[in-house]
Amino acid sequence: GQNIDQPTEMTATEGAIVQINCTYQTSGFNGLFWYQQHAGEAPTFLSYNVLDGLEEKGRFSSFLSRSKGYSYLLLKELQMKDSASYLCAVRDAFDYKLSFGAGTTVTVRA
């Protein structure tokens, strides 16, 4: 099974940078996903990491350290529309099941 932890809430100012950490414990690891979810809407895919290191996609970057069971999502040049919940999800190596953390609500203030 999976045990996934991420902070509940974070607040940042427009134009700033925010880093959302995710730690996990798993019996078998087969990739980590980050999703963005605006209030009342469906989660949408942001990034995927399976090897150690940094994946960059425009203003968003995601980092993975498998040995530490740790990932972070970095949001740069924050915009008001980035106010949302960010979900960390880990896939199991044996059944490919995706388990989600409770999500981190990011509030961007002007």
Next chain:
Amino acid sequence: EAQVTQNPRYLITVTGKKLTVTCSQNMNHEYMSWYRQDPGLGLRQIYYSMNVEVTDKGDVPEGYKVSRKEKRNFPLILESPSPNQTSLYFCASRGAGSYNSPLHFGNGTRLTVT
């Protein structure tokens, strides 16, 4: 447009009255899954299906049923809903060909059981 379609978006019902939430995807995905989302608990998997006629329990299957008679449809059935099944439900799908393929989610069904 590639999408996962759930219906209805909102549903209010009473305890014990059977209901079905439909889910359909037009991407020819093999894998489909149902999640419920509750405050502070995140998304929890109810049931999933690897392909037609193949379904398995997720983390919280009690009180739910599913079927997968066709590839595109994966309905969620609550035979006798109870108030603790009040939640936000999401259907999701992904292709089986690529190991890193992300889940595509429907727009959600907000269910209230009184």
